[in-house]
Amino acid sequence: MNKVIETILEHRSIRKFEDKLLTDEQIKAIVQSAQAASTSSFVQAYSIIGIKDKQKKARLAELAGGQTYVAENGHFFVFCADLYRHQVIAEINDQDAGEVLESTEKFMVAVIDATLAAQNAVLAAESMGLGAVYIGGLRNQLNEVCELLKTPARVLPLFGVAIGYPVHKPDQKQRLPIEHIYHEDEYEQDKALYLAQLEHYDQEISAYYEKRTNGERKDTWTGQMAGLLARPTRMYMKEFVKNKGFNKR
Amino acid sequence: MNKVIETILEHRSIRKFEDKLLTDEQIKAIVQSAQAASTSSFVQAYSIIGIKDKQKKARLAELAGGQTYVAENGHFFVFCADLYRHQVIAEINDQDAGEVLESTEKFMVAVIDATLAAQNAVLAAESMGLGAVYIGGLRNQLNEVCELLKTPARVLPLFGVAIGYPVHKPDQKQRLPIEHIYHEDEYEQDKALYLAQLEHYDQEISAYYEKRTNGERKDTWTGQMAGLLARPTRMYMKEFVKNKGFNKR
Structure with a gap:
């Protein structure tokens, strides 16, 4: 690097x-x-x-x-x-x-x-x-x-x-899985895989918040996004x- | 640097x-x-x-x-x-x-x-x-x-x-004068100064092309932009x- x-x-x-x-x-x-x-x-x-x-x-x-x-x-x-x-x-x-x-x-x-x-x-x-x-x-x-x-x-x-x-020096927030952001030759056509990637990411983000707040916050990324979409x-x-x-x- | x-x-x-x-x-x-x-x-x-x-x-x-x-x-x-x-x-x-x-x-x-x-x-x-x-x-x-x-x-x-x-390794093209891109506290209000900056830049760009083409090309930046604006x-x-x-x- x-x-x-x-x-x-x-x-x-x-x-x-x-x-x-x-x-x-x-x-x-x-x-x-x-x-x-x-x-x-x-x-x-x-x-x-x-x-x-x-x-x-x-x-x-x-x-x-x-x-x-x-x-x-x-x-x-x-x-x-x-x-x-x-x-x-x-x-x-x-x-x-x-x-x-x-x-x-x-x-x-x-x-x-x-x-x-x-x-x-x-x-x-x-x-x-x-x-x-x-x-x-x-x-x-x-x-x-x-x-x-x-x-x-x-x-x-x-x-x-x-x-x-x-x-x-705040913690860095984990980005979406690279396979979810980066597609090869065409946009991901497999919806089940697409959803599984989001779910996996939700678990990661959730664990991140839980750790950072000693278990108090249990947010997911899609949950945060749903909140944004409602406003x-x-x-x-x-x-x-x-x-x-x-x-x- | x-x-x-x-x-x-x-x-x-x-x-x-x-x-x-x-x-x-x-x-x-x-x-x-x-x-x-x-x-x-x-x-x-x-x-x-x-x-x-x-x-x-x-x-x-x-x-x-x-x-x-x-x-x-x-x-x-x-x-x-x-x-x-x-x-x-x-x-x-x-x-x-x-x-x-x-x-x-x-x-x-x-x-x-x-x-x-x-x-x-x-x-x-x-x-x-x-x-x-x-x-x-x-x-x-x-x-x-x-x-x-x-x-x-x-x-x-x-x-x-x-x-x-x-x-x-192509030559680098000279950007607009820094004073023209970068304003302090408010957008430049002095139109005469603004125009003078553009004219100065035109001279620079023109000299660049002239040098690079042994005098054949005499483009200015505003001339190039006028061309774009016409299409x-x-x-x-x-x-x-x-x-x-x-x-x-």
């Missing part, structure tokens, strides 16, 4: 950081790493907004549902799908690019571009001894996030990433994304 | 591979690295299909627009957004999870999950001395791809990743994605 794979496999989400800010050099190394990721047809359809302002961080923490580590960290990054840049280019060239920019295809391209960049950023941070956590809670109230960050149309904040010096969340997203000029046609 | 950041910054898309297959151990290390990535609320809403079958690879190469390296590589991975697993869980629990699974929010979650995993996979591969290239061309004819890979509803192939032993592509995506059970409400 080499240093890169070691860093990748060592990943855990860090939710408690030292009260110590990242230096500009660290931020630069993280953003340059993000930029080195592949980008579909070289479109570079994303932007990153780094938050230094303490009040803004506090407000974002509120908006994300009161997650303290959104405010208390070494630096907070917001990764955005960004086709505004291309809108500007269309304007310069007197093009009507609405059809292209508003397509579901380009929405996917922008989300994928931003996410590839983000994962590079996280790994770069982790390789420097820092910890990180993705903040999907940023999508709870995107309208307010956009106002706070003054994003123009065709820019959509997707998630935050809090980075800093870790003060805890529609962020159902405003379809209209919101459209209003921002994405995913319309 | 550490080994991880070095690997990240060394990235280039490799489109020509030795005729040498990855071992099962290599594939396993790559998939395990993919699985180590963060996943929104632990949903793990993705699957990876590895293609060994030569005929399938050849067909995928055709479908991706005749990209030979889709067929000729060490291994070909297809990364899919996957909410089928959650559909199965809903069925087991007698839940009607349509509203949740078909939401734009969960579509974004699945695309983000799959993409985080993919970037880990690519970096793991690169750290082992392999090269990789993302294949967005897989989205040219997704219907045929889904049939070939026998994916159920609520599974959406997003892109391929060809991995193998590189036989070339609507994959406009079937909105309906297709919906028919697969994603992004409906």
Whole structure:
């Protein structure tokens, strides 16, 4: 195992950081790493907004549902799908690019571009001894996030990433069995096998929680997922994304 | 600079591979690295299909627009957004999870999950001395791809990743200026500055092509992007994605 794979496999989400800010050099190394990721047809359809302002961080923490580590960290990054840049280019060239920019295809391209960049950023941070956590809670109230960050149309904040010096080292949660995630030549057609894999995984996860809580928690993964499926969340997203000029046609 | 950041910054898309297959151990290390990535609320809403079958690879190469390296590589991975697993869980629990699974929010979650995993996979591969290239061309004819890979509803192939032993080392293309991608505290509000950054970048890219082609090619980035914006592509995506059970409400 080499240093890169070691860093990748060592990943855990860090939710408690030292009260110590990242230096500009660290931020630069993280953003340059993000930029080195592949980008579909070289479109570079994303932007990153780094938050230094303490009040803004506090407000974002509120908006994300009161997650303290959104405010208390070494630096907070917001990764955005960004086709505004291309809108500007269309304007310069007197093009009507609405059809292209508003397509579901380009929405996917922008989300994928931003996410590839983000994962590079996280790994770069982790390789420097820092910890990180993705903040999907940023999508709870995107309208307010956009106002706070003054994003123009065709820019959509997707998630935050809090980075800093870790003060805890949480256990890693066992992922789905590799045979369940990874299929060969075609998607698994054997439903009985598919279900058996899920059941096996449930037993593993259940044992993990039981051990960690001295027998108090007996959750399964499918049980957790059933809980999620029972709670529609962020159902405003379809209209919101459209209003921002994405995913319309 | 550490080994991880070095690997990240060394990235280039490799489109020509030795005729040498990855071992099962290599594939396993790559998939395990993919699985180590963060996943929104632990949903793990993705699957990876590895293609060994030569005929399938050849067909995928055709479908991706005749990209030979889709067929000729060490291994070909297809990364899919996957909410089928959650559909199965809903069925087991007698839940009607349509509203949740078909939401734009969960579509974004699945695309983000799959993409985080993919970037880990690519970096793991690169750290082992392999090269990789993302294949967005897989989205040219997704219907045929889904049939070939026998994916159920609520599974959406997003892109391929060809991995193998590189036989070339292409130049790296200069990314957008860091100040243009990275904003502090709010999105850049100074339009004149924003435009100047694009113009500066155009000059850099233009010089790069001129040097590489002995003066024959004088492309700018905004010129390339204007070209892309003039050609609507994959406009079937909105309906297709919906028919697969994603992004409906």
